[in-house]
Amino acid sequence: MTVNPKIAIVGAGLIGRAWAIVFARAGHPVAMTDIDADALARAHELIGARLADLREFGLIDEAPAQVLARITCERTLAAAVADAALVQENVRETLDAKRAIFAALDPLAPPRCVLASSTSWIPASQYTEALAGRGRAMVAHPTNPPYLIPLVELCPAPWTDPDALARARALYAGARQEPVTLSREIHGFLLNRVQGAVLNECFSLYTQGLASAEDIDKVLKEGLALRWSFMGPFETIDLNAPRGVADYAARYGASNTALARAHVPFEWDDETIRRIEAERRAALPADRLEARAAWRDRRLMALLAHKRDAARL
Ligand SMILES: NC(=O)c1ccc[n+]([C@@H]2O[C@H](COP(=O)([O-])OP(=O)(O)OC[C@H]3O[C@@H](n4cnc5c(N)ncnc54)[C@H](O)[C@@H]3O)[C@@H](O)[C@H]2O)c1
Structure with a gap:
């Protein structure tokens, strides 16, 4: 042993x-x-x-x-x-x-x-x-x-x-x-860079007045993140065009390049943070944050238990 x-x-x-x-x-x-x-x-x-x-x-x-x-x-x-x-x-x-x-x-x-x-x-x-x-x-x-x-x-x-x-x-x-x-050092390693890219875009869309924080959260939790809980973005787009990732790039690559070029940077300014904070505290008062974190962990446990069982599919 x-x-x-x-x-x-x-x-x-x-x-x-x-x-x-x-x-x-x-x-x-x-x-x-x-x-x-x-x-x-x-x-x-x-x-x-x-x-x-x-x-x-x-x-x-x-x-x-x-x-x-x-x-x-x-x-x-x-x-x-x-x-x-x-x-x-x-x-x-x-x-x-x-x-x-x-x-x-x-x-x-x-x-x-x-x-x-x-x-x-x-x-x-x-x-x-x-x-x-x-x-x-x-x-x-x-x-x-x-x-x-x-x-x-x-x-x-x-x-x-x-x-x-x-x-x-x-x-x-x-x-x-x-x-x-990682092959070498980089600020934020991988996860915080990917999370930062998503966060910066979400805040940018919010400051441009395109949707509420609640609806932008829904884009992830009722949309993208459902797939992302069991496959990554490369695996995802490989299935989003009939012949795989190269086919996806041929169809949508130019649109994604245009998006990246037109990105409106978000500077984490105080006024925007104050507005998001107000929207979040209206939905979840500060004295319920700890209980909500415990709820998140139990939801994660249920998801993990499901992923373990679903691995047999
Ligand atoms: N909180 C997160 O979500 C998260 C996620 C990933 C990584 N991290 C990293 O993990 C590290 C710890 O974060 P945390 O959230 O657990 O912080 P924390 O404040 O909850 O815990 C830090 C602990 O370290 C103790 N400490 C301080 N100096 C010490 C010393 N010299 N010797 C022994 N103990 C000492 C403190 O008393 C405290 O209990 C940080 O580097 C953070 O960036 C945090």
Whole structure:
């Protein structure tokens, strides 16, 4: 029987706790740490509640208590990373915070231990260049929450060792994630660039007065995103013309080029944000945001359970 190696989770906030579920669910011993003792103290209870939901939808095979028992909380960074095969870093999204935590991690983690940041935007080269062990450092950007959305973007720095990248890929894939690997660093990696393109166009259409925020949301949830939950845009257009993607390009390529050239950039100005905020708060008061996030997660669980069953079709 293979023994699952230990995983260290640094930062027990929203994403750190979610990563703990991913690895503990896959059978790994997980050690979490956080500089905030209260955050660490609350982690087990918050994780336990999520595990109960996952069990209800058949998305974990064991009793929640069995999964929870694999997650320990450590008061020091040294204890958390000792003997770990992977450190998943989840501290605040600032360059200073990333620099400080990677400088602390590098001398403490075992030599073959992968050091991976969950950063959404900041390439690893900006905080790993001076590290003695910089060859094992990289970005592994999850999608919130990673125990429901399996995509993880692996983005190496120019000096990341291909062997460390391969070890990381195997660990994420083994924990039921879907890793994708970038060939080089780029601001926003892949997911935030694609999401940004969609967001910028949605805001632009809104500022041009073409439709309400509610109707623009419907274009995705009642239209494009239904297909996108099980196929990507390239796969989609391959079926939107009788002879595939080249046929699609021949029919609609020029129209899409014209769209790109005529794009009206959106500058994220305060006035537009204020109007969208007012429309959203009228639909969803601020005191219901947390309950709505829990509703979203349960909808995602139902969708995942359906996708698992539909995979047999
Ligand atoms: N929230 C998201 O949707 C999302 C999605 C993908 C990636 N990320 C990335 O994940 C990272 C964490 O985001 P989050 O939303 O979990 O933030 P969060 O504020 O919920 O959690 C951050 C935690 O890190 C702890 N921390 C800060 N400095 C520390 C240190 N030196 N050592 C140990 N713990 C420390 C804090 O006490 C806090 O508990 C960020 O880089 C963010 O960009 C977030």
